[in-house]
Amino acid sequence: TKVIFTSASGEVTEVAANPGDSVMETAVRNGVPGIVAECGGSLSCATCHVFVDEAGLAELPPMEEMEDEMLWGTAVDRQDNSRLSCQLRVREGCALHVTTPETQI
Numbered sequence: 001t002k003v004i005f006t007s008a009s010g011e012v013t014e015v016a017a018n019p020g021d022s023v024m025e026t027a028v029r030n031g032v033p034g035i036v037a038e039c040g041g042s043l044s045c046a047t048c049h050v051f052v053d054e055a056g057l058a059e060l061p062p063m064e065e066m067e068d069e070m071l072w073g074t075a076v077d078r079q080d081n082s083r084l085s086c087q088l089r090v091r092e093g094c095a096l097h098v099t100t101p102e103t104q105i
């Protein structure tokens, strides 16, 4: 079970993840750059914005309305594959690929 983070400049960081943790928690705990997570996961900052790779996106549960709304306030404009990483749970046995935006604030 792991999460692979690619920075906007192409630097790849692969970290082991605990199933059930959020992608944001996994990033913060491992000091992955590119995720700020100012609000600590309470869905009020939008500084945990990530772009999810296509395969991973299809596997994820759809976003709630609040996440969708918050995604309009990200520092780098949202794309079709944008999600807030504090809302993404790592699933057992999964290798999720996400790309972090150039800036979160």
Ligand code: FES
Pocket: 024, 037, 038, 039, 040, 041, 042, 043, 044, 045, 046, 047, 048, 070, 084, 085, 086, 087
């Ligand atoms: Fe603040 Fe995700 S950590 S919205």
